[in-house]
Amino acid sequence: MAFEGLADRLQNTIQKIKGKGKVTEQDVKEMTREVRLALLEADVNFKVVKDFIKKVKERAVGQEVMESLTPGQQVIKVVKEELTSLMGEDESKIAVADKPPTVIMMVGLQGAGKTTTTGKLANLLRKKYNRNPLLVAADVYRPAAVDQLETLGKQLDIPVHQEGTQANPVDIANRAMEKAKEEHLDYVIVDTAGRLHVDEDLMNELSQIKENVQPDETFLVVDSMTGQDAVNVAESFNDQLDISGVILTKLDGDTRGGAALSIKAVTEKPIKFAGMGEKLDELEVFHPERMASRILGM
């Protein structure tokens, strides 16, 4: 069951090369084949894997690997470098609007972790940046979604704007903006209902909210256990909402998290934070290099 990491996967080929003392193109082919399998087992999307392998192969048939005394390690190095650069720089900054309040909108599939992350972000903004956020309960569909956000607000002692479940999410968001201005709250975080990327009506609702509140950040919240479908989800949300960044949740689990690579590759938007638990202080800065190692199982 335990998936083999890339290093283990490359062992056989490396042994063979040692016997011959020379790297052939066939060896490189075998090694990239193992890289492909490792990435697919880590849930990286197959199209993303394809492009990635092409890049690795180009570099691997070069001198760097072919003439190296430690070709296996050299391949791993190439793969890690390419992965890390694909995943981008450390990017943990949250936008600040010229004129407050700064608005953050949380979007994503059902159950990804939007509401919890809304609480976490508010907590971070207050603790680390000394800000005063307002949480907005714009999910009027999921049973007790409003209660959930209210409870988080109470736990954090951070105000929540809610209008029950009869009001329209666009109106709720608009009135929250007014309230934030009146009460001089400098951040507004809008928690929206989970929805499928193919649900036209609900995706339009998000566009409308976005048009109205003009967010400075639109975070796509993605479950790190997501499989091959991550590309479809990320692409759709990005096409329709032009997201500004991604927050990856549930990284405290044992998933390889290949979805991270898929999302980054199709949206080219930075992954900014990682959810590391259910508690409200368990949000971390996202580290591309650590993620690369994790995906490769090393």
Added chain:
Amino acid sequence: ARYRSVDEDFFEDLEEILIAADVGVSTVMDLIDELKMEVKRRNIKDTNEVKQVISEKLVEIYHGEEDEEVAELNLQEDDVTVVLFVGVNGVGKTTTIGKLAHQLQEDGKKVLLAAGDTFRAGAIEQLNEWGNRVGVDTIKHSEGSDPSAVIYDGIQAARSRKADVLLCDTAGRLQNKVNLMNELSKVKRVIEREVPNGPHEVLLVLDATTGQNALSQAKTFADATDVSGIALTKLDGTAKGGIVLAIRNELGIPVKYVGLGERVEDLQTFDPQAFVYGLFADMMDEE
């Protein structure tokens, strides 16, 4: 037709489409090898004919040795039937309970819910609201209390109110959290102690959007709670949930229900044939 013949290109596309459905690369490669042999053996040239063989082989992977039909729900005749819901965070446990409660009620059963998620903000209210929506009562304690105690009370209440079925919600937990998995085992032991042969079902809820990690989820939850079946949720999206093939094949756990949306009526019993066809239908429908 997009594919004139069953050639290398055809198999390459099939491999990709099955990997894209989260079937898992090793399962897919084994399958493609077998398919190639079968196609040769039966001398199949036509892509329409091969469709049948793919379905057969996929169902074979799903069923493995056993081919008997799996009963929907192990309902008891003369005692309360206790169903325990388990799974990682956000997969759809609470929602599935609401939908199943509705179905059981429609079948004339008296249903009771137990709010065993005492941890997540708003979890008790959420289950309670589902109960109100479908017209069944919810046994609940306050947030932060011991989940085992809630389930214990649920069982007593089910007995005294002569309920037919008790559906027990639990907090979502990632399978690598040892303490939380132990807590779940304890909940199960309470049910075992209080109800002969209980729990009668332990349903693991899996999100169809999940990739290969679902296999690890199934294994660990099965170790902790002896899972009897799977509810595969969120199949109304574009994810296919192909990992349940490997789960059935390697661990023998059958899928019992599929979730197809957020409304009360969006729960169906699992149909293996239809499911496996769905895994590669996109490829065939393009013809």
